Amino acid sequence: MARKAKGARLLSDLHKIDGGEAELLRDADRDGGWMLCVGGVPQSYVDLTDPTYLDFEYMRLIGDVVDCMDADVNADPNAGQGAGQGAVPRALDAVHIGGAGCTLPRYIAATRPGSRQVVFEPDGELVRLVRERLPLRRVPGVKIRITDGRSGTAALADQVDDLVVMDAFAAASMPVELATREFALEAARVLRPGGVYLMNVADGFRLTFSRRVVATVRSVFRHVLLLGEPGVLRGRRFGNLIVAASRRPLPTGELTRRAAGGAFPARLMTGDELAGFCAGAAPLRDGEPVEAPVPPPQVFGRS
Secondary structure, rough: OOOOOOOEEEEEEEEEEEEEEEEHHHHHOOOOOEEEOOOOEEEEEEOOOOOOOOOHHHHHHHHHHHHHHHOOOOOOOOOOOOOOOOOOOOOOEEEOOOOOHHHHHHHHHHHHOOOOEEOOOOOOHHHHHHHHHHOOOOOOEEEEEOOOHHHHHOOOOOEEEEEEEEEOOOOOOOOOOOOOOOHHHHHHHHHHEEEEEEEEEEEEHHHHHHHHHHHHHHHHEEEEEEOOHHHOOOOOOEEEEEEEEOOOOOOHHHHHHHHHHOOOOOEEHHHHHHHHHHOOOOOOOOOOOOOOOOOOHOOOOOO
């Protein structure tokens, strides 16, 4: 889920899918650029001619974490050159929970050749639409399985992946069953010791849900950071926050520089600051009567 990116769009056709209605919007400003919306909510932006182009702000932050997975965490945070720059990125084994247009799998395939990736997407008609209109046949190493995230992850063996990405939304809300401690433990189980767990969380006023999500992830992983636009982190507007977690230290210095220097500057929280952010928040558990935040209509220009 993301806010609509700026720029002129040309309306394409509508498609019935299992989850309702999807539409494809062609970007008049970029050849090969398409936005996929489900139920009027932007879910993915895909550039078929340049898969390294990430239009959504939150996706750029996720891309930065992926880019920095090989960074030297002991590098001087005040150094002029980013840690790990100049090195050949290694291929990754990655799991994506939530498919939509498969923006991130395309990005990883382009930036880390040889990667093996599996995407769990429960909407079979959405998968068919993406395969037909936003084809993946030229994207090597990516497989889509029509299944939900819990079932797909449960079927994976222990310590087989470098990256698990949770970016699943039902319309504009995150499925709560993918935010619980039980699911975080499943993600930790399939990750190799240096693997990274990434979550895209949408939240707004007071960030009550996000605080519980962070508390949940911190109860499973030793090293956790939070990335987001300052206004969202202060609870002033609804938006996306990125949680990254690992058993090993994360490249916070390089990620801080990238976040601050982006087209839409973001902040990074970790350590004591992040502990304060989620102080008093209880980890989410399976079966709790908790609902994920729903964005106000004006977020998508429907007010």
